[in-house]
Amino acid sequence: MSRRITSEPPRLSDWDDIRFFLALSRSGSLKEAAQTLGVNHSTVYRRIAQYESELGVKLFDRSSQGHALTPAGAQMREFAERTEREIQELLTDIHGQDVSLSGSIHVTSTDVIASTILLPALEEFRECYPGIDLRLSINSTHYDLARREADVALRPTLSPPPHLSGVCLRKDDWAVFGVKGEALPQTVADLGNFDAVAGDEELSKIPAMAWFMDHLSPARTVMHTSSVATSIEVMLTQRCIGILPAFVGDASSGLERAPVKTDHSIQVWLLTHPEIRKAARIRAFFDFMTQRFEAAS
Numbered sequence: 001m002s003r004r005i006t007s008e009p010p011r012l013s014d015w016d017d018i019r020f021f022l023a024l025s026r027s028g029s030l031k032e033a034a035q036t037l038g039v040n041h042s043t044v045y046r047r048i049a050q051y052e053s054e055l056g057v058k059l060f061d062r063s064s065q066g067h068a069l070t071p072a073g074a075q076m077r078e079f080a081e082r083t084e085r086e087i088q089e090l091l092t093d094i095h096g097q098d099v100s101l102s103g104s105i106h107v108t109s110t111d112v113i114a115s116t117i118l119l120p121a122l123e124e125f126r127e128c129y130p131g132i133d134l135r136l137s138i139n140s141t142h143y144d145l146a147r148r149e150a151d152v153a154l155r156p157t158l159s160p161p162p163h164l165s166g167v168c169l170r171k172d173d174w175a176v177f178g179v180k181g182e183a184l185p186q187t188v189a190d191l192g193n194f195d196a197v198a199g200d201e202e203l204s205k206i207p208a209m210a211w212f213m214d215h216l217s218p219a220r221t222v223m224h225t226s227s228v229a230t231s232i233e234v235m236l237t238q239r240c241i242g243i244l245p246a247f248v249g250d251a252s253s254g255l256e257r258a259p260v261k262t263d264h265s266i267q268v269w270l271l272t273h274p275e276i277r278k279a280a281r282i283r284a285f286f287d288f289m290t291q292r293f294e295a296a297s
Helices: 012-027 030-037 041-055 071-096 111-128 188-193 207-214 228-238 246-251 280-296
Strands: 060-063 066-069 103-109 132-138 152-156 165-179 196-199 221-225 242-245 255-257 265-272
Touching (some): 012 030, 012 041, 012 071, 103 280, 111 152, 111 246, 132 280, 165 207, 165 246, 196 228, 207 242, 221 228, 228 246, 228 255, 242 246, 246 255, 265 280
Parallel strands (some): 103 132, 103 152, 196 221
Antiparallel strands (some): 152 265, 165 255
């Protein structure tokens, strides 16, 4: 006989179990939940099975299609997400009350933005604020700032999420690049006559990449990749063309810009949760980054 999930507060030892439960309930996939949690899928399977055993209730129906919530699992998810929100709100409020220029800041960004514009700025920031401990996570997927997976994000976007507080640090164009010293396309019509590196399913969602791929010859596409940084490596090793944010391509000594007009732009935004921005160290970080990029523009 199944047991009804009550709204009694979980034991402290339950918090980690709830984290595993929420990851699997949101993805429905052991593999995706494991990637979110940074563990292997067998660990997720074992932890969920153990949690169900402790609760005395089945939370998931398992099939070849994945893991679907049972009625008890759906009830547990409502309770778990409510608890998660309350904890996040409390931590956000406490974090926002911090008035000291010390503590830590977890910054997240993509590999190419980190290497071209973020790392030099972080080095200068650390010299100015030695009491603040910086933690940098490089990931192609976005950390959820609302869930406190990171404090600050530096992201390329033309439409930052409305629930976040932020400032646009940089605006630039997307441009077609090729290997320095070699033949380059001169017009849009030339693109299909060159070997090229293109984006994968995820990267092709970017309008500039989709535009670029529309003008390529499939037979001359040497690779599809999910990373702008990898695109640069492919361009240099395969001696082919690609499309990059202009500030990224210009920073590569082995590449040069082709005279092909793309009409696509990119913005780099510095983002955080509105309450987190009240903390002194976050305010200092925003002020420093804003002033640095204003001076560079």
